Amino acid sequence: MNTPTTPLLKASGLCKFYGNRAACRDISFELEPGEVLAIVGESGSGKSTLLNLLSGRLAPDSGRVDYALAPGQMRDLATMSEAERRLLARTDWGFVHQDAREGLRMNVSAGGNIGERLMGIGNRHFGNIRETAQVWLSRVEIDPARVDERPTAFSGGMRQRLQIARNLVTNPRLVFMDEPTGGLDVSVQARLLDMIRALVAEMGLAVVLVTHDLAVARLLSQRILVMKQGEVIESGLTDRVLDDPQAPYTQLLVSSVLAA
Amino acid sequence: MTHETLLIVAGLEKHFTLHLHGAKRLPVVENVGFTLHAGECVVLGGPSGAGKSSILKMVYGNYLTNGGSVLIRHKGEMIELTDASPRAVLEVRRETLGYVSQFLRVIPRVSALDIVAEPARSAGLTMEAARARAASLLARLNLPERLWGLPPATFSGGEQQRVNIARGFAGEHAVMILDEPTASLDATNRAAVVKLIEEKKAQGCGFLGIFHDEDVRSLVADRIVDVTGFKPSVQGEAA
Incomplete structure (x- = not known):
């Protein structure tokens, strides 16, 4: 027991204000390698702001985020140079947006979208890149023959799967996901969720997943943070939080879900 | 067989606070309070609403406890579960503590075998x-192969x-929690489950369960713990 593990990501006292309103207030937690953490709450609760703080896309007003560049070697994101952060963001990290158009280059082919990160880390052999792109297209259940088509020709679900392939091609250790199944048809959601679940397990990915959908959180995550008005009001094992919610707001969230 | 202690539950307490009401x-x-030894099946008895399922959930960790202790033998040591970190609880569930719920939580698109x-x-x-292990279990439970x-x-x-x-059963855990596993099964399949439990008991696995079915209970139970003895002394104020 108590197998010592070092965190992959550590948030300490994160705060972010918009005027007088706290979008995030004093948020601290650790994420271990391979762990899936869901951040749940209503819109406006601060969960997307938290995701942006964690991924270095937004600077906190106070507090810090440390990331393990190598095991045990924690670095404060704020002390990294812009170039270091950018390298991290396109190799060791992924970011899956709710709207695939934000995460894809819509006027570049599917193959180009997947190949971009490979080129970013120095791959120059066009044939290899194309081949890897096709392998990844089939891994996300897109016909590899469509490698030269632009995402504009793809359905919403396909775009989302392409965005996932684009992010995972460099074998990241940590992926941030912002409502990855939001706005998709239910049948398309199920397919995407199952794919995310399988890829996360296969690749041992750590994930910070923002969702307002408790069923998504239950399916994918081991741990949950519940946010309300910028604060974490409850946290713990996913099934504990959902089966025996303690905070009034969590009880409201859980009891508001319609069972199908 | 060693009959070592697998689980010690002591002074456990649970209440719900209904904030919406x-x-x-x-x-x-x-x-x-009760103890579970290797090779033994302890069955919680008592009428419905007496808190049997809640006790199982507190032991498994998906219900928070309001007091008391759950010690489980994990990797040769007795460790406390009620205040263990989520990570520690997950490790115990992966390696030591299994759970068969009343209903299957279906995962879209994933096959029965997987x-x-x-x-x-x-x-x-x-x-x-x-x-291979999954296939052998499904075969023993008579699930037609075309469904796998x-x-x-x-x-x-x-x-x-x-x-x-x-x-x-596929996790081969040393301690298993069973919440009415045979409720919706016919006689043949109930017998198959009883046989699985008996085999695992013979291997030193401990079971903590709820069985409403009298026949199954009398076949598998070594001891019955009557949970009406754990009724709270102070009842909730009327709504």
Whole structure:
């Protein structure tokens, strides 16, 4: 027991204000390698702001985020140079947006979208890149023959799967996901969720997943943070939080879900 | 057989606070205590509503406890579960503590075989070995082979429950929690489950369960713990 593990990501006292309103207030937690953490709450609760703080896309007003560049070697994101952060963001990290158009280059082919990160880390052999792109297209259940088509020709679900392939091609250790199944048809959601679940397990990915959908959180995550008005009001094992919610707001969230 | 202690529950207490209903306090159980040894099946008895399932959930960790202790033998040591970190609880569930719920939580698009194989995968088996173990369990529980490759969403209640039981047994845990596993099964399949339990008991596995079915209970139970003895002394104020 108590197998010592070092965190992959550590948030300490994160705060972010918009005027007088706290979008995030004093948020601290650790994420271990391979762990899936869901951040749940209503819109406006601060969960997307938290995701942006964690991924270095937004600077906190106070507090810090440390990331393990190598095991045990924690670095404060704020002390990294812009170039270091950018390298991290396109190799060791992924970011899956709710709207695939934000995460894809819509006027570049599917193959180009997947190949971009490979080129970013120095791959120059066009044939290899194309081949890897096709392998990844089939891994996300897109016909590899469509490698030269632009995402504009793809359905919403396909775009989302392409965005996932684009992010995972460099074998990241940590992926941030912002409502990855939001706005998709239910049948398309199920397919995407199952794919995310399988890829996360296969690749041992750590994930910070923002969702307002408790069923998504239950399916994918081991741990949950519940946010309300910028604060974490409850946290713990996913099934504990959902089966025996303690905070009034969590009880409201859980009891508001319609069972199908 | 060693009959070593696998689980010690002491002074366990649970109440719910219903914040959406004027913070009404609903006491469930208090001062719950029992011990489970290797090779033994302890059955919780008592009428419905007495808190049997709540006790199982507190032991498994999906219900928070309001007091008391759950010690489980994990990797040769007795460790406290009630205040363990989520990570520690997950490790115990992966390696030591299994759970068969009343109903299967279906995962879209995942085949019955892979749902059953998953705990074996998590315990470190290769995909091939995990699927082989899953197949042997599904066969023993008489699930027709033509169903193995299909997601159980469209299966009957009894078929889903057999998938659920197979999944519970696939992790080869030393301590197993069973919440009415045989409720929706016919006599043949109830007998198959009894046989699985007996075999695991002979291997030193300990079971903590709820069985409403008298026949099954009398076949598997070594001891019955009457949970009416854990009734809270102070009842909740009327709504």
